[in-house]
Amino acid sequence: xxxxSRKTRKIAFIIFFGSVVTAFAALCGCAGYSNESLxxxxxxxxxxxxxxxxxxxxGVEYELTDAxxxxxEAETPYKIISSRDRADSVISGQIVSINQFWVxxxxxxxxxxxxxxxxxxxxNWKNLKTGELLISNQTVSASASYSDWQKQDxxxxxxxxxxxxxxxxxxxxxxxx
Numbered sequence: 001x002x003x004x005s006r007k008t009r010k011i012a013f014i015i016f017f018g019s020v021v022t023a024f025a026a027l028c029g030c031a032g033y034s035n036e037s038l039x040x041x042x043x044x045x046x047x048x049x050x051x052x053x054x055x056x057x058x059g060v061e062y063e064l065t066d067a068x069x070x071x072x073e074a075e076t077p078y079k080i081i082s083s084r085d086r087a088d089s090v091i092s093g094q095i096v097s098i099n100q101f102w103v104x105x106x107x108x109x110x111x112x113x114x115x116x117x118x119x120x121x122x123x124n125w126k127n128l129k130t131g132e133l134l135i136s137n138q139t140v141s142a143s144a145s146y147s148d149w150q151k152q153d154x155x156x157x158x159x160x161x162x163x164x165x166x167x168x169x170x171x172x173x174x175x176x177x
Contacts (some may be wrong), residue, residue, distance in 0.1 A: 035079055040175055044079065046087060048069045051092070060119065071169075091126075092125075124137060140165060144157045
C-alpha cells in the first residue's frame with residue numbers, strides 16, 4: 001500500500017513539475033511577440049516629394065525619389081498619392097553628398113579595378129493630419145560598387161546606391177521596437 005502511495009506521489013510530482021516548466025516556457029517564449037504592423041497605423045497614404053540634390057551629380061535625385069516611391073508601395077501598407085493635398089503624410093529630403101571611392105587598383109597600371117559610390121541624404125517624414133514629424137532630419141547613407149572592367153559605370157552604381165538608400169529609408173519608417 002505504501003509502495004502505491006509513493007508511486008502515486010511520484011507521478012503527481014512529475015506531472016506538476018512538468019506543468020510548471022511548460023507554463024514557464026510558454027510565458028517566456030511568448031512575451032514580446034506581436035503580429036502588429038511595424039509601420040504607424042495613423043498613416044494610410046504617402047506623398048513622396050522630389051528629393052533636393054545639393055551635389056554636382058545630376059539625375060540621382062530622380063532615381064532616389066522613384067526608387068523610394070516604388071519601395072514604399074511594395075514593402076509598406078501605405079498607398080502612394082500623387083497629390084500632396086490628399087495624402088496623410090509627406091516624405092521629403094535632400095541628397096547632401098555623393099562620393100566616389102577607389103576600392104581596388106590594378107597593380108601594374110594603377111588603374112581602378114573597382115570603385116564605390118556612396119550617397120548620403122537627410123530625410124523628413126511628416127504626418128499632415130497631426131503635424132507630427134515621424135522622421136526628423138535623419139541622415140542615411142548607402143553605397144554600391146562598380147567596375148569599368150565589367151562594363152559598369154557611375155550611373156550603374158548610383159542607381160544601385162539610390163535603390164539601397166530607398167530600402168534604408170523605408171526601414172526608418174518602421175516603428176521602434
